[in-house]
Amino acid sequence: MAASVRTFVRSLSRKNAGFSAVLRLSDCRWFSGKAEERSTHFGFETVSETEKASKVYKVFENVAQKYDVMNDAMSLGIHRLWKDALLHVMHPQPGARLLDVAGGTGDIAFRFLEYVRSQQERQQRRAVLLGQTPSWQDVSDRYPDGGGAPESAVVVCDINKEMLKVGRQRADSRGVTTGLSWVVGDAEELPFNDDQFDLYTIAFGIRNVTHIDQALKEALRVLKPGGRFLCLEFSKVTNPVLERLYDVYSFQVIPVLGEVIAGDWKSYQYLVESIRKFPDQEEFKGLMEDSGFFCVQYFNLTGGVVALHSGFKL
Amino acid sequence: MATLLRGLRAAGALRGLGGVLAPPTATNLPLCRLWRGFYCAARRLQDESKSDRASSSSSSPSSSSFHQHYQAHSAEQDSASQHPSDSAETPAGRVAYADDQSEDQDEEYESEEQLQARILTAALEFVPLHGWSMEAIAAGAESLGLSSASTGMFTNGSGDLVLHFIADCNAKLTEILAEQHNRVQLGQAEKKKTSEFLRDAVETRLRMYVPYMETWPQAMSLLLLPHNIPDSLKHLSNLVDDIWYYAGDRSTDMNWYTKRAVLTGIYNTTELVMVQDSSPDFQDTWAFLDNRIQDVVNMATTAKQVQSTGEAVVQGLMGAAVTVSFS
Numbered sequence: 111m112a113a114s115v116r117t118f119v120r121s122l123s124r125k126n127a128g129f130s131a132v133l134r135l136s137d138c139r140w141f142s143g144k145a146e147e148r149s150t151h152f153g154f155e156t157v158s159e160t161e162k163a164s165k166v167y168k169v170f171e172n173v174a175q176k177y178d179v180m181n182d183a184m185s186l187g188i189h190r191l192w193k194d195a196l197l198h199v200m201h202p203q204p205g206a207r208l209l210d211v212a213g214g215t216g217d218i219a220f221r222f223l224e225y226v227r228s229q230q231e232r233q234q235r236r237a238v239l240l241g242q243t244p245s246w247q248d249v250s251d252r253y254p255d256g257g258g259a260p261e262s263a264v265v266v267c268d269i270n271k272e273m274l275k276v277g278r279q280r281a282d283s284r285g286v287t288t289g290l291s292w293v294v295g296d297a298e299e300l301p302f303n304d305d306q307f308d309l310y311t312i313a314f315g316i317r318n319v320t321h322i323d324q325a326l327k328e329a330l331r332v333l334k335p336g337g338r339f340l341c342l343e344f345s346k347v348t349n350p351v352l353e354r355l356y357d358v359y360s361f362q363v364i365p366v367l368g369e370v371i372a373g374d375w376k377s378y379q380y381l382v383e384s385i386r387k388f389p390d391q392e393e394f395k396g397l398m399e400d401s402g403f404f405c406v407q408y409f410n411l412t413g414g415v416v417a418l419h420s421g422f423k424l
Numbered sequence: 425m426a427t428l429l430r431g432l433r434a435a436g437a438l439r440g441l442g443g444v445l446a447p448p449t450a451t452n453l454p455l456c457r458l459w460r461g462f463y464c465a466a467r468r469l470q471d472e473s474k475s476d477r478a479s480s481s482s483s484s485p486s487s488s489s490f491h492q493h494y495q496a497h498s499a500e501q502d503s504a505s506q507h508p509s510d511s512a513e514t515p516a517g518r519v520a521y522a523d524d525q526s527e528d529q530d531e532e533y534e535s536e537e538q539l540q541a542r543i544l545t546a547a548l549e550f551v552p553l554h555g556w557s558m559e560a561i562a563a564g565a566e567s568l569g570l571s572s573a574s575t576g577m578f579t580n581g582s583g584d585l586v587l588h589f590i591a592d593c594n595a596k597l598t599e600i601l602a603e604q605h606n607r608v609q610l611g612q613a614e615k616k617k618t619s620e621f622l623r624d625a626v627e628t629r630l631r632m633y634v635p636y637m638e639t640w641p642q643a644m645s646l647l648l649l650p651h652n653i654p655d656s657l658k659h660l661s662n663l664v665d666d667i668w669y670y671a672g673d674r675s676t677d678m679n680w681y682t683k684r685a686v687l688t689g690i691y692n693t694t695e696l697v698m699v700q701d702s703s704p705d706f707q708d709t710w711a712f713l714d715n716r717i718q719d720v721v722n723m724a725t726t727a728k729q730v731q732s733t734g735e736a737v738v739q740g741l742m743g744a745a746v747t748v749s750f751s
Contacts, residue, residue: 203562203572308571336570404536405577422574424539 153383174272176372206308212315214273219264226262298324313342317388326401345417346390544588601670
């Protein structure tokens with residue numbers, strides 16, 4: 111896309127080759143004007159980049175209330191398994207800090223907190239079983255307020271306030287009060303300092319970002335050295351038979367479900383189209399490596415319907 | 425520096441190739457038949473202790489080339505098992521790199537495995553506290569200033585840690601044995617008898633486990649897990665091979681296998697005794713080791729005696745048969 115704009119401008123400048131500096135200046139102004147309206151994809155349609163961000167915002171504003179219900183309906187509940195797999199691969203150590211970007215309704219955040227808490231309980235139980243007489247340090251650690259060890263915490267960041275609102279409601283209904291914070295922010299320009307987080311996840315959100323490489327660079331910036339980047343995203347199905355079934359299901363069933371359950375055909379049409387536009391597993395791995403991540407690998411879930419990419423900042 | 429490392433590796437590979445192409449040194453040991461192989465091996469133990477001094481001087485030029493080949497080979501193995509011993513001196517090495525900004529990207533890419541090795545080495549400190557587990561690796565990573573999330577790089581976490589430690593110990597032992605070998609060749613030290621050499625080598629190697637003795641049973645059980653068995657067997661066979669090599673073994677027949685099998689047995693049983701030994705400074709273990717090696721030596725002498733007696737008896741019978749047949 112950028113290349114086509116460049117060739118267009120080159121042909122233009124060749125046409126105007128003989129003219130004076132004044133005209134060349136106007137060309138420059140025209141060229142910079144064109145750059146602001148670089149186009150990108152919004153599903154299968156082409157829109158300008160500035161438009162895409164606001165269109166995506168509107169999509170998620172509309173679906174926020176029915177987001178979780180629709181997830182269950184569209185994926186037949188399998189999205190829970192995908193998110194569980196993400197947590198298992200992540201295997202967070204006690205005291206880890208997670209930044210969940212585009213984590214609107216908080217699925218990953220809740221799972222993370224549960225995982226870390228059950229791990230801590232298991233460790234405590236193991237210590238008790240070993241029959242060690244606890245030192246005063248251990249006894250004071252077991253008190254909820256005490257302990258010097260850093261507690262695990264999650265920061266949920268999303269560009270969309272509606273999604274965060276739904277997430278906060280869910281947290282309240284589950285009774286989760288500590289270790290969780292909600293921040294409005296753009297994945298391409300995170301409102302955090304460098305080297306803040308041990309883990310960065312973005313589950314089913316990165317395909318909605320306008321500049322993926324920018325989001326990856328930001329992820330690299332906010333991660334601590336040794337930190338891990340995990341991305342869960344719809345990807346290319348490897349099996350051709352499954353691919354045909356998946357296509358039929360995506361384009362015939364999902365928008366209908368969207369209309370029936372959420373009353374919004376177009377948003378779900380966008381969802382399905384944006385999945386097709388996203389780079390496949392190897393391409394995304396290449397993007398991650400170009401942005402500066404090491405030990406990049408991916409795992410295909412459900413035959414390639416979803417891919418889990420992992421990289422480290424070393 | 426990266427190109428230097430690559431050049432070293434290439435040179436090492438070439439030397440290895442040269443070593444392979446050179447014919448193995450033939451010893452003047454007669455071939456033994458399969459069913460006597462074991463007794464022959466035990467006998468060689470005794471023979472070599474006498475003939476070692478005679479043969480070593482004659483085979484020293486070729487043995488030194490083998491020595492070089494072996495060092496290059498073990499250096500390759502070490503780098504393959506993710507622990508190049510020269511990169512272990514990272515504090516000094518890193519300071520030299522830190523100034524060279526242009527090589528930063530290159531060096532970072534080359535040292536993904538080196539970084540993993542560094543994390544595992546740092547994790548060893550925390551093993552007495554957390555056992556051989558992911559928590560120890562996380563603590564190790566944090567002590568290096570990295571996030572605990574970097575433990576995700578180790579898919580076989582605790583297995584990786586134990587295998588790294590074993591490879592480390594093997595490398596240290598090889599260094600010590602090479603050092604001793606050099607000193608003997610320079611005439612600064614006396615050459616030991618084979619049985620004494622084996623005993624000292626096994627003791628040195630087992631003493632490396634002493635700081636981790638409480639958690640060693642856990643480590644042993646980790647090594648026995650099915651997905652770790654190939655690697656742990658590889659390390660064990662390398663260890664035994666190294667020890668026999670520096671003991672002076674140059675056999676090219678069945679003895680090669682039987683010797684290593686005998687030493688593997690001695691090593692494993694001594695390790696097991698050590699794990700449940702509570703005597704001061706593991707004296708019981710060293711006594712056990714002495715007895716096992718003595719057993720092997722005794723078996724060798726007995727085997728020799730049996731063979732010579734057998735030959736004498738056979739000759740006597742043959743003579744008697746001839747006499748009877750003529751009369």
